[in-house]
Amino acid sequence: MIVTIIVFVLIFGVxxxxxxxGHFLVAKLNGIRVLQFSIGMGPDIVRFTKGGTKYVLKLLPxxxxxxxxxxxxxxxxxxxxxGGTETKPxxxxxxxxxxxxxxxxxxxxxxxxxxxxxxSLIVVGFSGVSIxxxxxxxxxxxxxxAGLQEGDLITxxxxxxxxxxxxxxxxxxxSSGKPMEIQFQRDGKKYSTVxxxxxxxxxxxxxxxxxxxxxxECRGLGLIKYSACQVRYWFKITLKSLLMLVQGKLSxxxxxxxxxxxxxxxxxxxxxxxxxxxxxxxxxxxxxVLLSVNLGIMNLLPLPALDGGRLLFMLIEVVRGKPVxxxxxxxxxxxxxxxxxxxxxxxxYNDITRLFVR
Numbered sequence: 510m511i512v513t514i515i516v517f518v519l520i521f522g523v524x525x526x527x528x529x530x531g532h533f534l535v536a537k538l539n540g541i542r543v544l545q546f547s548i549g550m551g552p553d554i555v556r557f558t559k560g561g562t563k564y565v566l567k568l569l570p571x572x573x574x575x576x577x578x579x580x581x582x583x584x585x586x587x588x589x590x591x592g593g594t595e596t597k598p599x600x601x602x603x604x605x606x607x608x609x610x611x612x613x614x615x616x617x618x619x620x621x622x623x624x625x626x627x628x629s630l631i632v633v634g635f636s637g638v639s640i641x642x643x644x645x646x647x648x649x650x651x652x653x654x655a656g657l658q659e660g661d662l663i664t665x666x667x668x669x670x671x672x673x674x675x676x677x678x679x680x681x682x683x684s685s686g687k688p689m690e691i692q693f694q695r696d697g698k699k700y701s702t703v704x705x706x707x708x709x710x711x712x713x714x715x716x717x718x719x720x721x722x723x724x725x726e727c728r729g730l731g732l733i734k735y736s737a738c739q740v741r742y743w744f745k746i747t748l749k750s751l752l753m754l755v756q757g758k759l760s761x762x763x764x765x766x767x768x769x770x771x772x773x774x775x776x777x778x779x780x781x782x783x784x785x786x787x788x789x790x791x792x793x794x795x796x797x798v799l800l801s802v803n804l805g806i807m808n809l810l811p812l813p814a815l816d817g818g819r820l821l822f823m824l825i826e827v828v829r830g831k832p833v834x835x836x837x838x839x840x841x842x843x844x845x846x847x848x849x850x851x852x853x854x855x856x857x858y859n860d861i862t863r864l865f866v867r
Contacts, residue, residue, distance in 0.1 A: 531620030542600030650718020813845020
């Protein structure tokens with residue numbers, strides 16, 4: 510269990526630091542004063558001040574914050590040169606032009622995507638990827654009936670480009686049984702066919718009827734390409750999962766918080782340990798890729814208290830030609846923060862409940 514806790518703290522720490530570092534660096538580049546750069550939640554365990562910024566490490570290894578001067582209309586006190594009248598401090602967030610503020614807020618999620626790509630370079634460089642080549646066909650299932658053969662390379666499904674075997678597996682696993690157009694390559698030539706997945710009563714899901722995956726080592730340009738494909742895959746999975754949640758195909762009970770993520774890490778370490786330390790490390794790095802992409806996308810959702818909610822107010826400002834009142838925006842974000850905390854408590858309850866029913 511101690512190994513799980515260490516791995517959990519490392520993964521969460523790296524992902525959160527990347528996010529907050531994005532806000533921090535771009536704010537500095539745009540002359541915005543950063544009051545506090547903090548990692549974690551709860552009581553402070555380490556803190557120091559340097560260059561006008563307070564750096565804080567908190568007890569609970571989840572979340573973080575980058576607090577700016579004048580954000581939400583709240584300013585630190587400053588006095589004029591004679592030590593008399595209070596004046597507005599320099600470097601206030603709301604005094605920066607709107608595009609500088611947009612860049613500062615967007616930088617957090619963007620740095621998560623950059624981190625995901627850098628970590629993917631490590632995973633793909635050492636373990637390669639599995640591309641979407643058909644290995645075998647199942648007799649009596651639609652893939653064989655539609656004319657697909659072993660060795661065919663699937664390139665598109667319903668017009669959407671695919672590169673990795675996991676992309677095809679995800680489409681198959683989430684199929685609703687509707688016919689799908691599959692484009693593929695055979696002997697260097699392009700072909701297309703229509704496949705209608707077959708329902709399995711035993712597994713309660715649809716199957717196309719093949720096994721898929723060809724291991725490919727990646728070097729040079731291939732490493733650059735397939736690392737991007739790996740990030741793209743997790744990006745698509747996250748977006749499609751959110752869409753399924755909105756459509757009711759997934760429920761709130763399917764959400765996982767820190768406890769659920771820690772449990773998944775523990776289970777994954779246990780499953781991969783027999784294959785050696787290198788497999789465990791690469792699997793955990795790949796998990797960090799998924800988590801970093803998730804954090805980046807979730808923060809871009811146009812909801813109050815999230816980066817996406819702040820970006821929405823700034824885009825409104827671009828259209829209107831003037832900002833929304835900081836007091837009103839601050840109130841909206843406060844309400845959103847309270848709602849977010851309630852959701853976190855609900856997810857935490859679900860995570861703990863699942864631990865006891867395993």
